[in-house]
Amino acid sequence: MASISGKPPFKETNRVIVKSETFASIDDSVNKPIETAPFKTPLWWWIGFFMAASLLGVYLVTITMLITKGIGIFGNNQPVAWGFPIINFVWWIGIGHAGTLISAALLLFRQPWRTSINRAAEAMTIFAVVCAGLYPILHLGRPWVFYWLAPYPNTFGLFPQFRSPLDWDLFAISTYASVSILFWYIGLVPDFATLRDRARNTFMQWFYSLLSLGWNGSAKAWQRYMRAYLILAALSFPLVLSVHSTIAMDFAVGQLPGWNNTIMPPYFVAGAVFAGFAMVNILAIPLRKAFGLERLITYRHIDNSSKLMLATGMIVVYGYAVELFMAWYSGVEFERYMAFNRVLGTDHGWAFALLIFCNLIAIQPLWSKRVRQNMTMVFIISIIVSIGMWLERYVIVVVTLTKDFLPGSWGDYVATFWDYSMYLGSFGLFFTLWFLFIRLLPSIATSEMKELQHHDSHHGSDYYEEQRAEEFSKKGLPV
């Protein structure tokens, strides 16, 4: 993938922003790709967009099949009533969590390295929530009456069962989606204003003018903006923990062996952030290369996000260990059999083995700084982690359901063609939105980057940074 910014190659760095960057250079490097005329869009974008849109077509065909034929086209049946749709739902929603963590939690903790990846990560969150949210709706059987989940004055004389976590899901996901979109949009407003001011043709001027909501850059506007941004950050921070806890409760409240565990909510949250950071790496590493954004998304960002991936990954592995221990310690025959079947079962034991490889063994190289500084390695490990986290949900959903209490009610699960096509198709939806996003909107928050640049140019070389630079140069790594 060739850089389209036309800048000369430069030395990679471990600073949060390259020292020579200026306000103008930040604006240019982020906004140039967006301002490119449609017919000058680079070929890689067209190829990527075309592939994504084709997969989106697969998705639409699957949905059409689903609505005309019913959910019988999926492999879901007794005893595995939750198959691919729920696995993929949990997988997608988990991916979103890293975006919220980066944009809200790291903002409140004043971590400067969040700044250049927060916009892309938030976009990832929203697109992942879209993909996730469609799954539970589509697997309802009658998707067009999904609004029955909402408490509204209906003619059935019924209200949703508020004691069921399945209904909490509705509130968790819709809150998550609306807060994420609002947060993302508020952050975009000053950048839209920049684009409006840079725009050369009337259409672009009107388009970005509308989106920037009359932003005038006055001190008052900035003050109010910062306040709104912080409030929204404080609102979304708890969502990092609450949304996936709610989803974990879908399982934990059930009484099946392997589901009914108190460890589920924290371990699901860790797993979500784990998978999310893997996806951040998968998206950010090609993005910085393709758009020539190496000066803004530096090795420091990938390094830090890999560290978080390692940390949350180890929490997840701890969760596996606790699950197995609790199965033994509980003394419950069914729990013990579930653990045995999960690890050593002849039909699905492969999934657990592969899962341990992906989520435990494959992330161990990340302890090494050299690996975290190697983009190819990080990219490959991130993909392995994504697969691993999918397998984790597969193990939790399918392996648990196939063999519960009575051997008489045991059964097997085989995913059908449409299960796979729907999963593949949801990638189409995600990446279509992603390619449109990187082409039409600034994928880095320029206003925040300028703030960071200002701060860095005045206070950048503090004692900690010098220490770090010294340590890195000794090892022959980029400073």
Add this chain to the structure above:
Amino acid sequence: MPNYFPPNANAFAKWLIWGGVIFTALLATSLTVFARTSNNKVRVPIEQPVAFSHALHNGQLGLDCRYCHTSVEVAAAANIPPTETCMTCHSQIRVGSPQLAAVQASWDSGEPIVWNKVHDLADFVYFNHSAHINKGIGCSSCHGRIDQMAAIWKNKPMTMGWCLECHRNPAAFVRPKSEVFNMAYVPPAEGQLELGEQLVEAYHINEEKLPQCSTCHR
């Protein structure tokens, strides 16, 4: 800094927000009202191939419901009478009347009269007439004053919420079995609940099972 929109665009934006709120509220209200009224065809007389009047047969002549709807006490469906039932009287009475032409034609050809359905319950609802009749729910509780209707209409909305009004509190509606076919029955002005509770017990109405999903959705 260039301004591409005039200053009053701000006012427009504000009104857009308020307009959105008002629009959503109106939409919600009208959908709620729609679900409860026009969609349900409540109290709308349904045209039939024969201008059969319940007001005449049941109200004035005093024919019992069960003379025609023979299966109502023993089966899930209260049957629509075959032409033979009409002809028990009309082979002798008002023979040749133009109003009875369709009945006569059906009798001659053997083709049943195709009546138009008035109460069309959803297929996923299991409804049993005999269960209601034998536990003290009167015809008029659901169907209204049939004895006064020249053409039949649906007297109640037949929504699930309406069913549940009684299934959640049967004592408020149950009447003595002897009054089930009495169209003019009026529940006692005072003491319906006390009477109802006694009857619920006497008729073995399982109040716990009544509001559960599987009672009607089997």
